[in-house]
Amino acid sequence: MTVDDVTDLYREFGDDRLPPGQRETSKFPVLSKGDTPSWDPETWEFTVTGAVEDELSLSYDEFRDLDTVTQRQDFHCVTGWSKLDCEFTGVSFTHLAELAGVEPDAVHVMFHALDGYTTNLPLEDCMRDEVLFTWAFDGDDLAPEHGGPLRVVTPHKYAYKGAKWVDGVEFLTEPERGYWEKRGYSNTADPWDEQRYS
Numbered sequence: 001m002t003v004d005d006v007t008d009l010y011r012e013f014g015d016d017r018l019p020p021g022q023r024e025t026s027k028f029p030v031l032s033k034g035d036t037p038s039w040d041p042e043t044w045e046f047t048v049t050g051a052v053e054d055e056l057s058l059s060y061d062e063f064r065d066l067d068t069v070t071q072r073q074d075f076h077c078v079t080g081w082s083k084l085d086c087e088f089t090g091v092s093f094t095h096l097a098e099l100a101g102v103e104p105d106a107v108h109v110m111f112h113a114l115d116g117y118t119t120n121l122p123l124e125d126c127m128r129d130e131v132l133f134t135w136a137f138d139g140d141d142l143a144p145e146h147g148g149p150l151r152v153v154t155p156h157k158y159a160y161k162g163a164k165w166v167d168g169v170e171f172l173t174e175p176e177r178g179y180w181e182k183r184g185y186s187n188t189a190d191p192w193d194e195q196r197y198s
């Protein structure tokens with residue numbers, strides 16, 4: 001298995017790998033708005049909807065059969081901790097977008113999750129090799145409290161932009177706001193510019 005190290009992406013945004021106001025931790029704290037939702041591998045379904053040529057609906061096995069990558073990434077939580085060198089395995093956003101065929105008028109993306117959580121990003125912030133739908137962390141199945149069976153990781157943004165328990169991605173022709181973006185957290189969430197609150 002090759003591991004792609006993308007921990008140098010900070011150079012695009014700032015001089016320091018650790019964004020301002022962040023403290024490094026070796027722990028992996030859990031931050032969820034509510035309880036960890038349960039899921040059934042038999043009925044779990046991942047959908048790609050909205051401004052795409054082919055809306056997709058994938059079973060868990062079908063999703064796991066997609067082309068896979070493993071990357072070493074950093075993880076920055078808006079509450080002030082960062083976890084460096086996390087190894088995530090999964091499917092890249094760009095690969096999924098390619099499979100569905102993004103319509104030219106798509107400009108924005110909403111992620112949907114089993115607990116009702118949503119989070120949004122401009123399409124160009126999603127169309128990066130580092131944005132993954134991941135089911136494994138450091139070689140083990142992603143723990144349920146960290147978003148198993150499937151979560152999004154966004155190492156160029158604070159981690160609330162990465163939906164745990166993700167089961168849908170919706171391509172939008174106009175920006176919309178997700179759960180925390182409607183409740184005072186930054187819509188843009190750049191850790192190197194300390195965009196924590198709006």
Ligand SMILES: Nc1nc2c(c(=O)[nH]1)N[C@H]1C(S)=C(S)[C@@H](COP(=O)(O)O)O[C@H]1N2
Nearest residue numbers: 029030031032033113117146160162163164
């Ligand atoms: N579905 C879902 N995704 C979510 C959340 C949530 O409550 N529900 N919390 C977000 C927040 S605020 C953070 S900081 C990260 C935390 O991920 P972790 O619990 O794996 O550390 O998940 C994000 N994704």
Ligand SMILES: [Mo]
Nearest residue numbers: 031078079160
């Ligand atoms: Mo968070």
